[in-house]
Amino acid sequence: MPKIISTHSFRGGTGKSNTTANLAVLVARAGYRVGIIDTDIQSPGIHVLFRFGEEKFKKSLNDYLWGKCPIEAAAHDVTASAIGDITEGSERPRLFLIPSSLKTGEIARILREGYDVALLNDGFQDLLKRLNLDFLFIDTHPGVNEETLLSIASSDLLILIVRPDQQDFQGTAVTVELARKLEVPEMFLILNKVPPGTDHAALKEQVEGMYKAEVAALLPLSTEMARMASGDIFSKRFPTHPLS
Amino acid sequence: MTTTSNDADLDLLVGRMKAAAAPLREVLREIHARFSSHSDGKIADYIPELAKANRDWFGISIVTADGQVFEVGDCKQVFTIQSISKPFVYGMALEDHGLEHVLSKVGVEPTGEAFNAIVLDEASNRPFNPMVNAGAIATADLVKGKDFPERVTRLLSMFSKYCGRDVYIDNSVFMSERMTGHRNRAIGHLMLNFGMVGKEIEESLELYFQQCSVLVSSHDLAMMGATLANGGVNPITGQRAIEQRYVKYLLSIMLSCGMYDYAGEWAYRVGIPSKSGVGGGIVGVIPGQFGIGIFSPPLDAKGNSVRGILTCRELSERFGLHAFESGYTGQRLSDLLTPARRN
Numbered sequence: 306m307p308k309i310i311s312t313h314s315f316r317g318g319t320g321k322s323n324t325t326a327n328l329a330v331l332v333a334r335a336g337y338r339v340g341i342i343d344t345d346i347q348s349p350g351i352h353v354l355f356r357f358g359e360e361k362f363k364k365s366l367n368d369y370l371w372g373k374c375p376i377e378a379a380a381h382d383v384t385a386s387a388i389g390d391i392t393e394g395s396e397r398p399r400l401f402l403i404p405s406s407l408k409t410g411e412i413a414r415i416l417r418e419g420y421d422v423a424l425l426n427d428g429f430q431d432l433l434k435r436l437n438l439d440f441l442f443i444d445t446h447p448g449v450n451e452e453t454l455l456s457i458a459s460s461d462l463l464i465l466i467v468r469p470d471q472q473d474f475q476g477t478a479v480t481v482e483l484a485r486k487l488e489v490p491e492m493f494l495i496l497n498k499v500p501p502g503t504d505h506a507a508l509k510e511q512v513e514g515m516y517k518a519e520v521a522a523l524l525p526l527s528t529e530m531a532r533m534a535s536g537d538i539f540s541k542r543f544p545t546h547p548l549s
Numbered sequence: 550m551t552t553t554s555n556d557a558d559l560d561l562l563v564g565r566m567k568a569a570a571a572p573l574r575e576v577l578r579e580i581h582a583r584f585s586s587h588s589d590g591k592i593a594d595y596i597p598e599l600a601k602a603n604r605d606w607f608g609i610s611i612v613t614a615d616g617q618v619f620e621v622g623d624c625k626q627v628f629t630i631q632s633i634s635k636p637f638v639y640g641m642a643l644e645d646h647g648l649e650h651v652l653s654k655v656g657v658e659p660t661g662e663a664f665n666a667i668v669l670d671e672a673s674n675r676p677f678n679p680m681v682n683a684g685a686i687a688t689a690d691l692v693k694g695k696d697f698p699e700r701v702t703r704l705l706s707m708f709s710k711y712c713g714r715d716v717y718i719d720n721s722v723f724m725s726e727r728m729t730g731h732r733n734r735a736i737g738h739l740m741l742n743f744g745m746v747g748k749e750i751e752e753s754l755e756l757y758f759q760q761c762s763v764l765v766s767s768h769d770l771a772m773m774g775a776t777l778a779n780g781g782v783n784p785i786t787g788q789r790a791i792e793q794r795y796v797k798y799l800l801s802i803m804l805s806c807g808m809y810d811y812a813g814e815w816a817y818r819v820g821i822p823s824k825s826g827v828g829g830g831i832v833g834v835i836p837g838q839f840g841i842g843i844f845s846p847p848l849d850a851k852g853n854s855v856r857g858i859l860t861c862r863e864l865s866e867r868f869g870l871h872a873f874e875s876g877y878t879g880q881r882l883s884d885l886l887t888p889a890r891r892n
Contacts, residue, residue, distance in 0.1 A: 423574065427578060458567050458888055459570040487563055487888075488887065
């Protein structure tokens with residue numbers, strides 16, 4: 306059965322979009338049909354990692370939410386640019402990106418008018434079915450809002466990205482509590498931007514004790530990743546780097 | 550704000566998100582998409598206001614007896630409640646006068662006659678049941694109040710408790726109904742002649758035209774149904790709309806007489822206590838479980854919403870909702886209320 310995976314962080318700048326994009330590429334490369342949807346309508350960004358400028362996308366999530374098109378019309382096949390050498394027309398791997406609009410007027414309109422968040426779940430379900438996806442990754446807006454909660458409610462797996470920082474720790478407790486109320490079946494944490502010299506085992510134990518949830522990975526503060534400044538997908542540029 | 554109300558807000562929000570992600574929503578979307586293409590039926594046009602309805606409007610709402618809401622389509626579009634008002638006003642008459650007195654004025658026997666037939670029980674002079682116009686007018690006559698404005702206020706307040714919001718009357722529909730309601734006036738005066746209604750029959754007719762002109766949506770109908778399914782208490786506001794002991798009488802009448810002269814086949818095939826109106830609405834009740842509200846204006850020859858009937862039949866057959874279902878082993882609606890776990 307297809308799976309929906311949400312990545313979330315309570316605060317911005319945790320590396321959420323980067324992690325989501327890299328995970329999606331790695332999963333696709335393993336031979337799956339994968340979608341990434343940017344539900345961060347207020348501050349979209351994940352398309353940048355795919356070097357996918359607004360001039361390239363004709364339709365976005367916004368158009369779907371306004372009833373202008375079915376959701377799959379806003380899905381853009383980025384397999385060639387994100388994964389590279391693939392057989393023409395092959396079923397797998399495939400990677401689709403569903404971006405949010407970058408047009409100021411369109412962001413303003415959705416903030417002003419709002420929308421029925423239930424439409425988002427309809428969109429997730431339609432994407433799974435109509436694009437025959439194995440995995441759908443949802444990149445959410447930081448903090449707690451309706452689309453975040455809906456994404457968590459719709460998900461099979463929630464990945465929480467946390468930096469080893471007190472503000473992140475406190476905020477994440479809120480998200481964990483909400484996720485438990487929403488009965489998400491699986492949840493784990495990724496500790497990102499861990500400073501050099503940190504005792505990984507001790508940090509892992511501390512965080513797991515705090516949230517009663519597994520820490521699946523600790524990612525060091527990576528200068529190589531930072532230097533790319535979101536210009537590309539790390540796991541594509543450095544497929545053999547130990548982080549990948 | 551107190552902690553308790555914060556917790557209630559959080560529970561409401563979490564409930565709304567879980568409902569939006571639940572498989573029941575996918576089921577309703579699929580049913581909605583399938584029956585949207587059905588273009589049969591004719592929009593009621595005996596008054597011009599009803600003829601203005603859009604034949605594509607189609608909303609399906611389900612509210613659980615504990616207040617979870619599942620809905621798709623045009624579920625916020627308002628329309629006039631029309632005959633769906635009848636069982637609810639009947640409930641008011643029961644509260645105002647008790648069972649025996651109401652039974653002495655209005656019977657509970659199904660009739661194969663059309664809803665607007667001018668026919669009374671020859672032995673007792675009573676209208677056959679409160680769902681035909683004669684019975685509904687006699688029922689409206691039983692609504693208490695020191696004067697006409699108070700009777701109208703009580704009526705609207707009753708509907709507001711069921712809906713969990715203030716309700717209003719569509720004035721142009723009301724005016725048209727009373728201008729063209731000659732047949733209903735004739736029925737009223739025939740009953741006055743037999744001494745079955747009081748001298749304020751003109752006022753009671755006005756009240757009847759008002760009750761038919763109350764504006765509701767499919768969401769409201771589902772909430773009204775859920776209130777009955779919940780023993781008379783609106784599951785969202787916690788307000789009581791009708792005494793618990795009378796709920797079963799409303800539902801019995803709806804099951805036997807609720808769907809005009811299709812009522813017999815309805816009870817047989819669908820088995821859900823329901824009431825339809827010429828505005829295109831249908832309310833259905835699964836006691837202890839769900840209220841169902843459907844809105845789609847095109848009507849069949851008997852005056853029931855075509856898409857409404859199709860939807861109720863589909864829900865009843867697919868999820869074993871027939872009142873007399875027993876030993877049912879198939880999928881239940883109650884299995885689809887929380888997000889699916891795809892493993």
